[in-house]
Amino acid sequence: xxxxxxxxxxxxxxxxxxxxxxxxxxxxxxxxxxxxxxxxxxxxxxxxxxxxxxxxxxxxxxxxxxxxxxxxxxxxxxxxxxxxxxxxxxxxxxxxxxxxxxxxxxxxxxxxxxxxxxxxxxxxxxxxxxxxxxxxxxxxxxxxxxxxxxxxxxxxxxxxxxxxxxxxxxxxxxx
Amino acid sequence: xxxxxxxxxxxxxxxxxxxxxxxxxxxxxxxxxxxxxxxxxxxxxxxxxxxxxxxxxxxxxxxxxxxxxxxxxxxxxxxxxxxxxxxxxxxxxxxxxxxxxxxxxxxxxxxxxxxxxxxxxxxxxxxxxxxxxxxxxxxxxxxxxxxxxxxxxxxxxxxxxxxxxxxxxxxxxxx
DNA sequence: TTTCTACAGTTCTAAAACAGAACTGTCAAT
DNA sequence: ATTGACAGTTCTGTTTTAGAACTGTAGAAA
Numbered sequence: 001x002x003x004x005x006x007x008x009x010x011x012x013x014x015x016x017x018x019x020x021x022x023x024x025x026x027x028x029x030x031x032x033x034x035x036x037x038x039x040x041x042x043x044x045x046x047x048x049x050x051x052x053x054x055x056x057x058x059x060x061x062x063x064x065x066x067x068x069x070x071x072x073x074x075x076x077x078x079x080x081x082x083x084x085x086x087x088x089x090x091x092x093x094x095x096x097x098x099x100x101x102x103x104x105x106x107x108x109x110x111x112x113x114x115x116x117x118x119x120x121x122x123x124x125x126x127x128x129x130x131x132x133x134x135x136x137x138x139x140x141x142x143x144x145x146x147x148x149x150x151x152x153x154x155x156x157x158x159x160x161x162x163x164x165x166x167x168x169x170x171x172x173x174x175x
Numbered sequence: 176x177x178x179x180x181x182x183x184x185x186x187x188x189x190x191x192x193x194x195x196x197x198x199x200x201x202x203x204x205x206x207x208x209x210x211x212x213x214x215x216x217x218x219x220x221x222x223x224x225x226x227x228x229x230x231x232x233x234x235x236x237x238x239x240x241x242x243x244x245x246x247x248x249x250x251x252x253x254x255x256x257x258x259x260x261x262x263x264x265x266x267x268x269x270x271x272x273x274x275x276x277x278x279x280x281x282x283x284x285x286x287x288x289x290x291x292x293x294x295x296x297x298x299x300x301x302x303x304x305x306x307x308x309x310x311x312x313x314x315x316x317x318x319x320x321x322x323x324x325x326x327x328x329x330x331x332x333x334x335x336x337x338x339x340x341x342x343x344x345x346x347x348x349x350x
Numbered sequence: 351t352t353t354c355t356a357c358a359g360t361t362c363t364a365a366a367a368c369a370g371a372a373c374t375g376t377c378a379a380t
Numbered sequence: 381a382t383t384g385a386c387a388g389t390t391c392t393g394t395t396t397t398a399g400a401a402c403t404g405t406a407g408a409a410a
Contacts (some may be wrong), residue, residue: 012280013205014275021198022198027192038387039386046176050389077386092270094270096267099267115318123307125266128301129291132293132298147283148285149287176369226397357404359404360402364398367395368393374387
């Protein structure tokens, strides 16, 4: 399987991995969430080669995760900012950081803390069920085929996810 | 930066990426959560080359994400099952799938649905604050240096995260 | 008893991706 | 006229990955 083929897989995880599933892309996105916007900013804070950085930024723009916006003419300069699609990656970032905080810290503790502006406290992200609000655990989740599963014709059921969309929107609304 | 160096970065995200930050590892873990346990199972459902599969499985075992357990002698055969550290990756997987469900579905809709056994409904994962329970959005999260930040000596503050650990454990307890 | 299949790898070669460094080009400041 | 900030592009050499074939154990089938 090549990189391009991932997006055609009937699996939301494979498709997402096609967008963010490499080392540098994830780190570039971390910088985006930490408010880095410019080429040199990414390059110096990550130590990524300029070649790869240019390529990854282009890819992220193509995929609608970043938007390339001019901030001066002569010479033309642009900055890269997260679109809504990009901001929606925040739960993934938080989940990744939280796992590292739990399993990969050294004796000194966490490199970064996260404060929730609304309540003012340092927090951990907790994943809950959109329907009942209870914290989720792997064992309590049962996976079953949906309308877009392999074998379902394209003409079929137009995704009856109205309720889920509505509920989970709380999560993105102010992102 | 090489793969090995990621784990030494003072950043939980970089360290986590050092473990799961490549295409195949993420897909292998998806299979683990879908109850695949054996070499041939991974190989045939993913189409990964046998060479890489063997290497990735070894790496995941080394890192304590999977455990290699014999299920027969002669010939020696093992299966790979998620450790607690591996099960704790579940929120990351759910967040990735959810983003794909939101932004990468075709006309047919979602390939997979997730049912919460406790409440019986198909759900979306929602990320909330461990302290106040409110859904999180990127803009409401303020990041600041913790005890393990770059520059902090190893001898310093032994991570005062007691409360956070306790609260977020609800999320993992039955995983 | 030779042959087939299931399983879990290992070994090989060619192709793709990546690292590291140097180069291009615009403009402002010295 | 030279330097430095910025945003890339181009080049060469190394590392990773893809794809296919091979190894080896053992039970079942011919």
